[in-house]
Amino acid sequence: MPVAQKRVSTTRPTKSRRTQIPLRDQIRDTARDLFAREGYESVSMRRIGAEIGCSPMAIYRHYENKEELLLSICEETFGRMIQLLDKTRQTPGTRLEVLRRCVQTIVDFHLSHPNHYKVTFMTVMPPGPVAERKVAIGQHAMDRLRLGVRECAEAKGIEVDVEMAAQIIRVAIHGLASSLITTSKCYPWKDPQRMKEEVIATVTRQFE
Amino acid sequence: MPVAQKRVSTTRPTKSRRTQIPLRDQIRDTARDLFAREGYESVSMRRIGAEIGCSPMAIYRHYENKEELLLSICEETFGRMIQLLDKTRQTPGTRLEVLRRCVQTIVDFHLSHPNHYKVTFMTVMPPGPVAERKVAIGQHAMDRLRLGVRECAEAKGIEVDVEMAAQIIRVAIHGLASSLITTSKCYPWKDPQRMKEEVIATVTRQFE
DNA sequence: CATTCTCTGTTTACGGTGTAAACATTTAAT
DNA sequence: ATTAAATGTTTACACCGTAAACAGAGAATG
Numbered sequence: 236m237p238v239a240q241k242r243v244s245t246t247r248p249t250k251s252r253r254t255q256i257p258l259r260d261q262i263r264d265t266a267r268d269l270f271a272r273e274g275y276e277s278v279s280m281r282r283i284g285a286e287i288g289c290s291p292m293a294i295y296r297h298y299e300n301k302e303e304l305l306l307s308i309c310e311e312t313f314g315r316m317i318q319l320l321d322k323t324r325q326t327p328g329t330r331l332e333v334l335r336r337c338v339q340t341i342v343d344f345h346l347s348h349p350n351h352y353k354v355t356f357m358t359v360m361p362p363g364p365v366a367e368r369k370v371a372i373g374q375h376a377m378d379r380l381r382l383g384v385r386e387c388a389e390a391k392g393i394e395v396d397v398e399m400a401a402q403i404i405r406v407a408i409h410g411l412a413s414s415l416i417t418t419s420k421c422y423p424w425k426d427p428q429r430m431k432e433e434v435i436a437t438v439t440r441q442f443e
Numbered sequence: 444m445p446v447a448q449k450r451v452s453t454t455r456p457t458k459s460r461r462t463q464i465p466l467r468d469q470i471r472d473t474a475r476d477l478f479a480r481e482g483y484e485s486v487s488m489r490r491i492g493a494e495i496g497c498s499p500m501a502i503y504r505h506y507e508n509k510e511e512l513l514l515s516i517c518e519e520t521f522g523r524m525i526q527l528l529d530k531t532r533q534t535p536g537t538r539l540e541v542l543r544r545c546v547q548t549i550v551d552f553h554l555s556h557p558n559h560y561k562v563t564f565m566t567v568m569p570p571g572p573v574a575e576r577k578v579a580i581g582q583h584a585m586d587r588l589r590l591g592v593r594e595c596a597e598a599k600g601i602e603v604d605v606e607m608a609a610q611i612i613r614v615a616i617h618g619l620a621s622s623l624i625t626t627s628k629c630y631p632w633k634d635p636q637r638m639k640e641e642v643i644a645t646v647t648r649q650f651e
Numbered sequence: 652c653a654t655t656c657t658c659t660g661t662t663t664a665c666g667g668t669g670t671a672a673a674c675a676t677t678t679a680a681t
Numbered sequence: 682a683t684t685a686a687a688t689g690t691t692t693a694c695a696c697c698g699t700a701a702a703c704a705g706a707g708a709a710t711g
Contacts, residue, residue: 274568
């Protein structure tokens with residue numbers, strides 16, 4: 236991957252691009268919106284280029300190929316999630332309160348960034364090494380969840396299958412997010428906030 | 444959709460195709476396996492044709508296009524699920540026992556047909572009318588779940604948000620299935636059977 | 652200053668894709 | 682025997698991801 240991250244030169248931050256934000260970021264943001272709205276495979280590199288106002292091949296100066304562009308979107312999403320988790324884990328309260336707050340934080344992040352969610356978690360990558368790299372990155376977020384679960388179990392002094400409990404929580408988060416995001420337009424949720432609380436309470440009840 | 448379901452003629456069941464199963468079914472089965480193994484978008488119509496031993500355009504005599512072929516795979520999966528649900532709902536026992544048995548049945552179906560599951564539930568369709576038709580068909584399966592939930596609530600004489608409870612169960616089923624199917628190769632689940640029971644018990648506990 | 656080098660963009664070209672259109676053949680109906 | 686329908690094939694086209702070659706704009710070096 237010897238490409239695109241050599242911005243170590245001197246002082247030439249902007250140049251006369253149509254905006255001053257770096258083209259690399261503009262590509263990622265535009266691609267995320269298009270992928271979320273029309274689907275990864277339906278969006279061509281030519282279309283992304285046209286949307287931005289550059290030639291299709293310009294994108295390849297910043298991302299090795301279309302799949303790496305998708306991976307980079309996922310990486311950014313996971314990075315933000317991990318950042319939120321690490322911040323939330325430092326808030327005061329019992330271990331159970333913190334764990335629940337973490338879950339709530341992630342669900343809220345997904346709901347307020349549906350495009351990030353759709354592209355990162357509802358787009359299937361073609362099987363291969365790139366898809367495996369995405370899984371590996373996702374494990375870093377799961378590590379935070381496992382840690383929270385382990386702490387809760389220790390605080391209560393009980394033995395639990397940490398991996399299983401963490402998986403159940405992950406599954407609940409995804410179920411909640413995908414349900415609320417994909418059906419928000421066609422099904423009028425009576426009370427999403429209550430549904431959130433209900434699910435979070437359910438999957439963490441064993442630590443009460 | 445005026446194509447491919449006019450098999451109302453007289454007695455010509457086989458002809459001299461390489462097998463006697465109808466080409467339409469052979470296409471669907473082959474496509475499902477390829478889609479599951481390599482991803483919907485990565486599999487070309489040419490490849491499906493080559494695998495079967497017919498020309499790519501022969502497929503279009505049975506399915507309007509690639510998307511309709513995918514939809515037909517989903518339809519078959521949903522049809523089987525609904526059939527299983529209707530059969531299970533007629534088994535004896537309390538309403539709660541029956542509901543739990545239904546969930547168990549569906550999870551087991553998914554685990555024993557991972558290719559059906561991957562293609563039907565882990566493949567994102569490009570947004571559009573065909574994708575909406577799939578959602579509509581899925582609702583017929585959800586109807587069975589909603590009915591089971593309503594019966595449990597009535598049997599216990601409590602008020603519940605039927606839609607919410609059904610969604611939670613659906614979400615649990617998908618979380619369970621996708622976790623067990625996608626990680627079955629890289630993560631050695633200590634006890635999938637226990638995890639299943641645990642999750643099913645958790646999401647139906649309110650009806651005890 | 653001139654020269655060279657590195658970035659970052661463009662244009663062109665190639666093999667693969669979904670599928671419309673036209674044609675061919677095999678089977679059923681008259 | 683003749684017609685009509687069903688079911689296949691071949692050809693053709695527009696679009697796709699992207700490799701390769703080229704172009705210019707600063708920065709680095711003399």
